[in-house]
Amino acid sequence: MADSLDSDGISRPGQGPAGVGRTGRWLAILGTFPFVILAAWLYAIAPDHPWRAGTIMLLSTWSGLFLTFLGGIRWGVAMHDRRTGATRDLLVSVLPLGFGCAALSAPVPYVFAALAAIFAALGAWDSLASHAQAAPAWYGRLRVWQTIIIVVTLIVAFVATS
Secondary structure, three states: OOOEEOOOOOEEOOOOHHHHHHHHHHHHHHHHHHHHHHHHHHHHOOOOOOOHHHHHHHHHHHHHHHHHHHHHHHHHHHHHOOOOOHHHHHHHOOHHHHHHHHHHOOOOOHHHHHHHHHHHHHHHHHHHHHHOOOOOHHHHHHHHHHHHHHHHHHHHHHHHHO
8 A cells, every 4th residue: 555645744654544544443443342341241240250359350450541542542632733722632631541540449330430431521522522623533433432332331340240
């Protein structure tokens, strides 16, 4: 595949804008697998199962790390944004880390409710950024469906641990 220019005129060797979106979608799908698998497992196992505590820890930790990753994406988007609100977005992009850490200190099952709320808010922010053309359109669409899946799995985890 030949080099191409993205919407900012930056050369991307070997991948056009469609290729980046395709790769992003696949990575997003792979990133949601742990949410789905761990929440389903948590819902299916008995309350006294020896792996229950480990499953809770894995799902909550994965959620916190994922929030940090999404905040990093927003940091990158804000660095390349030339709108007047970009500085504010850069400062706000570190909030998922702080909110995620605070949520992880909540007791079970409330950790999952708090994480679901944070993911919902961040998904809305990402979707709005895409509509404001601060992020690519494919990213906004991707974050909508990804947010729905993640929030549903965290609600399942909340129910399973209540």
